[in-house]
């Protein structure tokens with residue numbers, strides 16, 4: 001895991017190595033400074049030699065400047081390396097997400113992916129930056145200061161060792177308890193993020209159902225929980241300061257007391273005593289830093305795991321080794337297809353489907369909600385792979401085609417379709433980026449979208465908001481159909497794509513399809529019999545199984561479900577689900 005993540009440091013390797021180096025040099029300067037101070041006192045002030053005072057003073061200033069410079073460089077490099085590392089990881093995650101199949105996206109959920117790419121990467125970036133600066137600095141300060149202290153006075157250093165042991169034990173106990181708390185905090189963060197994302201995404205639904213209060217309470221509880229846990233964790237960390245103060249002052253007292261004795265017995269000079277006092281501060285602070293590093297690592301560890309999951313997720317759909325780049329025609333065969341969304345022994349949503357459709361046919365699909373209509377057509381463009389059997393397009397198994405080739409030849413207007421922010425033309429060109437304006441207009445005429453687009457003030461240049469919020473449901477559906485048509489596909493699948501379009505327009509769209517693109521195999525999923533009755537053949541789905549397959553007349557004569565739905569709809573009321581469908 002660490003190895004994989006480390007590979008994203010890439011062009012920031014130099015900065016990553018230089019940061020600890022500069023930090024180390026900074027430490028060296030800082031450790032030498034108190035020695036110079038001792039020089040000023042022992043060789044300058046005590047014997048009254050001003051020349052020595054100036055000399056050591058000058059060296060001290062030079063060292064301080066150097067230390068400052070190294071510190072600044074280390075800070076900049078760390079920021080650079082941290083931000084660069086995060087950018088690389090984000091890019092890699094984004095690239096990998098682009099290869100995801102629907103199945104992978106189902107696994108993480110969209111909001112989960114967003115959280116991982118934002119909050120989690122930021123956590124990692126902060127930790128990385130801090131660790132780069134501190135991982136060398138803290139232990140090195142500790143060791144250098146201890147070595148110097150020992151070289152000055154062995155007896156006094158015993159006080160240091162005692163302090164280090166005491167503070168070390170207390171700090172690490174605190175950190176250990178806090179780590180557990182932080183882990184829990186971050187789990188709750190996930191819940192909070194998911195709830196926020198879900199809510200903001202569906203804010204219109206929340207408002208129309210007047211669920212604001214309920215949602216507010218739900219959110220407040222989640223936020224309060226996090227608040228309480230954070231306070232608990234942070235108040236543990238806050239214990240650090242008093243413990244630290246206690247140790248520092250005890251040490252100062254101890255050193256002053258023992259130092260006075262040693263100076264009196266000529267075993268120590270005054271300068272050395274001040275130096276030792278500086279070192280004890282450095283040592284205790286470095287311990288503090290070490291404990292903070294552990295906290296940072298804990299905080300980021302959960303994020304690292306979540307980032308790694310996205311990075312290492314392999315698309316469940318892969319291109320075959322020698323892909324086929326040629327789709328001969330628009331025929332579709334389902335050979336004893338069984339399909340379930342997850343392989344862990346759940347009930348299959350499609351059972352033993354065996355259907356053979358000729359190129360150019362128009363096929364209607366009808367069935368109650370949850371009867372697996374969408375699941376059936378999603379197999380054709382390989383949005384999911386079959387569990388058993390095979391789906392063939394143009395006589396060849398869909399798994400032998402190059403994915404891009406297949407999807408360019410099989411255009412799907414998904415049931416839950418979206419438009420993207422940009423002009424209408426931009427959106428249409430998702431179908432074919434090189435389409436001319438004339439081609440776009442023709443596609444829109446076919447989909448009966450032209451009539452409302454030309455009435456908009458900016459026509460084809462009208463700006464569509466993110467998610468297509470400034471067009472009506474039916475307008476959006478027609479734009480999505482036009483976008484799919486621009487692909488000039490061999491197979492066109494409309495998954496309930498005219499549900500929000502009035503019946504007359506719906507009929508005109510179908511007529512246009514019949515006359516203008518007769519060679520294209522068309523699958524039309526609908527709830528209204530009127531939308532499919534003029535299809536060449538109609539599939540009646542019931543609980544993932546084919547209940548009937550034939551022309552409108554044949555089904556009326558021989559299929560119970562179809563007949564019931566037809567009756568209920570022609571009697572002027574009811575739709576599919578009121579009668580028949582859900583038996």
Ligand SMILES: Nc1ncnc2c1ncn2[C@@H]1O[C@H](COP(=O)(O)OP(=O)(O)OP(=O)(O)O)[C@@H](O)[C@H]1O
Pocket residue numbers: 106341342349367368369370371372373374375376415496
């Ligand atoms: N991504 C998914 N992961 C797991 N199960 C799913 C998924 N999508 C659909 N299902 C399940 O598969 C079954 C068939 O769903 P499908 O969407 O194919 O029905 P449908 O006939 O298109 O319904 P509708 O008319 O409401 O669009 C349902 O029981 C549903 O719960």
Ligand SMILES: [Mg+2]
Pocket residue numbers: 373374375415495496
């Ligand atoms: Mg559906």
